[in-house]
Amino acid sequence: MESIYRKKLGAALIGAAVLLAGCHSKNPGTTNSAAKGTAKRWVIGMSQCTLGEPWRVQMDADIKKAARKYPRLKIIFKDAQNSVLQQRAQIAEFVQSGVNLIIVSPKETAPLTEPLAKAYQAGIPVIVLDRAVLGNQYTCFIGASNTAIGRAAGKWIVNKLHGKGNVVELEGSMTSSPGQERNSGFRQAIKGTDIHVIFTADMKWQQSIARREMESALTRFPNINLVYAANDPGAYGAYLAAKAAGRAKKIIFVGIDGLPSLGLAYVAQGYLDATFRYPTCGRHAIAAAWKILHGQKVPKRITLPSRLFTKQNLAEGGQPLP
């Protein structure tokens, strides 16, 4: 990792050369470097809607990592850069180049239904991740439920606070469905208890905004028991605000996402008390792909459960939630 960064930064300073290097290594289908010399039998096309979110970067990384365990898999990664049109084009390219299977994490459901159905009818298996497309013209959908994760976090919080306490809620962008669902699941779970949400703010998934809002909550309320944030960086921002005010030890911090380099790091270093993983589906997608390629049946819909990570269970890989 270190040497990669050094190389990258060095290149960056040289200037324009880096752009060419960057384009070269990033865009045209980075291949799986495992299995040197062996014949690569299966080619999988993977279209990611955007790499502008850490969770999606992690999804690609998980797919790459999982594919290493299967020596005859070659994966072509494409990034649609947040554009539906580009993603449609990528699927058409996959069909034309004759890949054996398509994995897609769609930007939007409706516009991608038709090109994926065409690929499916042409006999190419299609695995859809995270956001389902309409109809049934695909082989398998793998995703997780934000509402369920919000509810699981809410239940854990009720238990942790013995059903009573003051909570600050830092919402994710409330114009996005993950933000709304993580909020509504949490609210369902604490309904009817003596847990009061005394302060809410939309921190738009951003740590710096979360810190600002938490500072306001801290000046206004002398008694805060817990912070529930819709993502881990948000919870970490709240922790930093409380730490600067000397109140971090009295408050419990709970986040969502559980990415290894972010949420789990915060839990391991004692900043957050708990994080709930929103699974990236990467490993499961490759496992399902392998089965499909070998003619085995897979369920049409797979909903992945969340995992709870606390400092106590981090070493054994978290605790599965129902």
Next chain:
Amino acid sequence: MNQTTPRSNTPAPAGGPSKSDSPSGAVVVENPHEGGRRVGALLHWMGTPVARAMAALLLVLVLGTIFNANGSFFKIATQRDTLREVSDYGILACGMTLVIITGGIDLSVGSVLALVGVCFSIMSIHWGWSAWIVIPFSLLIGAAVGAFSGGLVAWFGIQPFIATLAMMVFARGLAEYISGNMEVSTAMANPDGTYHYVPVPAIFQSINSSVLGGYLAVVTVILMFCAAVAWLILSRHRWGRYLFAIGGNEEAARLSGVPVVGAKIGAYMASGLFAAVAGICQAAQEQQGDPRAGIGSELTAIAIVVIGGTSLMGGRGGMGLTLLGMLTIGYMEKILSLNAVPDAGRLMLTGVIIVTAVLAQRRRE
């Protein structure tokens, strides 16, 4: 603290790109002493840009006194937090003031902030380099990026909006590329895909801390230093006078011997440098480098400068005005946050306040 353009003393040559024919009337040349003699010193003072910028700030503070969130608004912690939260924007606004006074604009500051924040974090967290090497190197990156934009504007005559827009996109892409599009956190990947965790470097802790018994954030001290530097440049240095002259009338400035190209490149370079300082502060406050940091903060910086009363047309304004604009924006955000106003309401109220402040700044015809 504030400067008026030397334009009123230098008649614009015929055919030059004079801006006095602007239909908004915002740049009409006037003699600031004309009204003062007639109506009295106080009224004259109330007509100055400083007084107008103070009026906008006062309006916001009155709102804060009314909607004080059970007295939270009056606490010392609130003042400290407000200043800390607005410091990053304020540092960006220092450089933005220099650029806007030349009649230009720098849209790249938010991306440069992210780029420098990411590089700063990689060098100090992942490589473990000393702060004495990392900080100069980070500042150099910002200055180089700024000088490049300045070169595009001054040498190649590309419009500032376009040149810095291109740099905004490029620097963001570079930040994403260098960071692998992930936050540069204290988690470091092992070859087998697992992670080990390293402590946060001391420099991150020091910039993130506070002084004076916890009543003043270190980033606010850094902001004050940056503002002092920008103020010295604008009001005490020849280069500052060049910037005003260029903003007033570039052709006239060139004809009267102002080194236009050098002075302009310098302004953009300073803007990049201040953006680098803001990037270091941002990374330290987040305790990690974030390639998505500072999206849209160039607009906040521009709003701060404009609310202060520095003209987007160039040639008129000052650092003191920018600080007043910064306090206006900072306190407005704090009041909205303390009262937990929902996001939709915040956006609308922010728009209303900006328009009100700018209307208060409008000069008499």
